Amino acid sequence: MLDTLRRTFELHGFAGIETRAVEPLDQLLRKGETSKEVYVLRRLQEEAAEGAADERSGKADKQLGLHFDLTVPFARYVLENAGHLAFPFKRHQIQKVWRGERPQDGRFREFVQADIDVVGAGELPYHFEVELPLVMAEALGELRAIGVPEVRILVNNRKVAEGFYRGLGLDDVEGVLRSIDKLDKIGPDKVGALLVAETGATPEQAAACLALAAISGSDASVAERVRALAVGHGVTSELLEEGLRELSALIDAAAVRAPGVVVADLKIARGLDYYTGSVYETVLVGHEQLGSICSGGRYDTLASDGANTYPGVGLSIGVSRLVSRLLSAGLVRSTRSVPSAVVVAVTSEETRPASDAVAVALRSRGIPVEVAPSAAKFGKQIKFADRRGIPFVWFPAGIGADGEVVPHQVKDIRSGEQVAADPAVWAPAEEDLWPRVVPAGE
Amino acid sequence: MLDTLRRTFELHGFAGIETRAVEPLDQLLRKGETSKEVYVLRRLQEEAAEGAADERSGKADKQLGLHFDLTVPFARYVLENAGHLAFPFKRHQIQKVWRGERPQDGRFREFVQADIDVVGAGELPYHFEVELPLVMAEALGELRAIGVPEVRILVNNRKVAEGFYRGLGLDDVEGVLRSIDKLDKIGPDKVGALLVAETGATPEQAAACLALAAISGSDASVAERVRALAVGHGVTSELLEEGLRELSALIDAAAVRAPGVVVADLKIARGLDYYTGSVYETVLVGHEQLGSICSGGRYDTLASDGANTYPGVGLSIGVSRLVSRLLSAGLVRSTRSVPSAVVVAVTSEETRPASDAVAVALRSRGIPVEVAPSAAKFGKQIKFADRRGIPFVWFPAGIGADGEVVPHQVKDIRSGEQVAADPAVWAPAEEDLWPRVVPAGE
Incomplete structure (x- = not known):
């Protein structure tokens, strides 16, 4: 999984960095x-x-x-290395992070995050807010081959929310966002009451905020519905318009490059107050209750050294949360538990060098091989392979019981088929060469 | 480097595991x-x-x-999972470890180790003591392509030392080994004095220990010289003979499978007292003063749960120490600082989707690509690629200044050569596809 993520990130030009723990x-x-x-x-x-x-x-x-995430270390890294980096700087970072939280389903004290961010010096064009969720859509899409369910990336834009709230006359934007963020947990009625109690909203203003949060979709109608709602409440806001233009650009690009994956969802708030434009959350279709497995957004200040400010946009995959769900839901399996495709049998300890020579020949052509640990009966050596899921056992050439020359033979222990083979030429089928992670049904 | 090590370990059947920090x-x-x-x-x-x-x-x-190494966590892992593992169990483990030491050249508070071990339940045949250093020799040999110097694996056998010392009448084997371990630091005269002062050796016994430690070589003569020394001092010892048989078997196998790499060196003592058979150290030829970059040995008890004892043999590469030397000695360089082989130029922000489409087409064939961050003048976009060492800039098809149709073109900015190209077909030369680490001279 990490190799696949890394490859996709690098196909998009993100340089890998690693920072100290x-x-x-x-x-x-x-x-x-x-x-x-x-x-x-x-x-x-x-x-x-x-x-x-x-x-x-x-x-x-x-x-x-x-470190408890990879964003704080990245901010420190950018400031320390600003003189050597070429901006905009695109990096991926796949590392463990630690949090002293109470462990629970999908939440660990040590876990792996896979982040991509692009950061500019002073400025960062909007198109990166379109590009980054599409890179993640592609990366997560590549994982479908190994059994990861379809994902849905939910996007919103802080400017839409802020423009709408302020246009309504609600200036405690943070407060409104904090309440809206609780929609999935406590439902619209209680959020409405919260808005009235904590942000000073009238029941009508609260209802308008809830109506905005209820809008979602993956085409141009989203912006039209938001505009209609704004008109209905007498809201006019340049910030709202700017946010809608940005959100529409993202939805339009996503419809071409990742059809069906990206959905505008106006209730996405993200707790962190430093997001200033696009915000993203990602759910596994059919496992929505697991929460977001890939989140992020646009921030105008990742880091600042006084003279320069570094705006950025990034997303972070919670790899451990994703993997834990794949395993607990029985969605994936490994084709075997060890790398070896072949066990070379050993006829006697004296002839172990002949078995080693077969292994060397096969490995020189990229075939993972181990040599049997002891010159036990062949039945036991076959069992050694079988217990590990290793598909092939190789019997080295030698002299048979009646003094006849016995050629090299290789046995597929799944089918029982045994054929003569040449260590310089024979290879397993491509799908048997290395262990693979596959959907559980395969 | 880590990918290369992992691949070699897995070609030999070592399963990768990772333990919590x-x-x-x-x-x-x-x-x-x-x-x-x-x-x-x-x-x-x-x-x-x-x-x-x-x-x-x-x-x-x-x-x-x-954790300060990967052996203690592995011992815990084996005990916890003994019921699920198939023995002998071969694992590799590549992780960071932490030590609160004073940092110095080649010594860090956070560093990466790459370990291989094989562990048996109750017993472990000697041939694994031959196999494991040969796997490391192959792994380190694969790194020569990226500029790692030639390595020399120095081997000894605790049984030889113990048999010889006891045969001499010196029973404080640990004490003698501790003194011998200081040879490289303080020289034979001071070690001789230490042996007399701290282990109760006579000057003759001390001289015999130093004579043993001075023996090294990579052929059968090593055992003969040790035997001659033993006879000269009236030493007869079954343990010594067993150790010499083992050491000779290792030297003989290495002469076939890794000629010139493995050398018997009777002064190798290894500080840790749990080694019971073969011990290994590895130096970079020409950088011996860096110390060992890959060490290990045979231990009769990696772990024990009372009912079962798990003997093993393993080696650990100090990856950070190795890399720090490659960098500080200027032995390696990277062909570029980012993954991208191509920057697709952007003619105007309106036609960015056309540039994105070229990038998608190239990536679909495994070519790492990024799109220029802004529709600056082409000269500036070429400079963007040049600063990052990206070899190619792609100019998307479009309408020229005089209204003529301009085809897709790709420029090798190193040679200046610019040719018409098809995004569905064009590919860079294999050596330009991904950044590579190469010897500094290349």
């Missing part, structure tokens, strides 16, 4: 809200008194923590 | 001597009082630390 704690805590999740490091032999004193005096700058 | 602290501290290097984890929001109390009362079992 730790960052200074003060960098990790910049956003505040995630502080509860961070694992802090301490060397076992460190002067205990010194460490404790640092903690009491709040010297977070000397402390190190494990 | 953390282990219980008491597991990590089982060997005692490495305690100073461990990073301990704490959740930031954890009740500080509780954590401190655990530390005071020594409740290491509740604490977690980052």
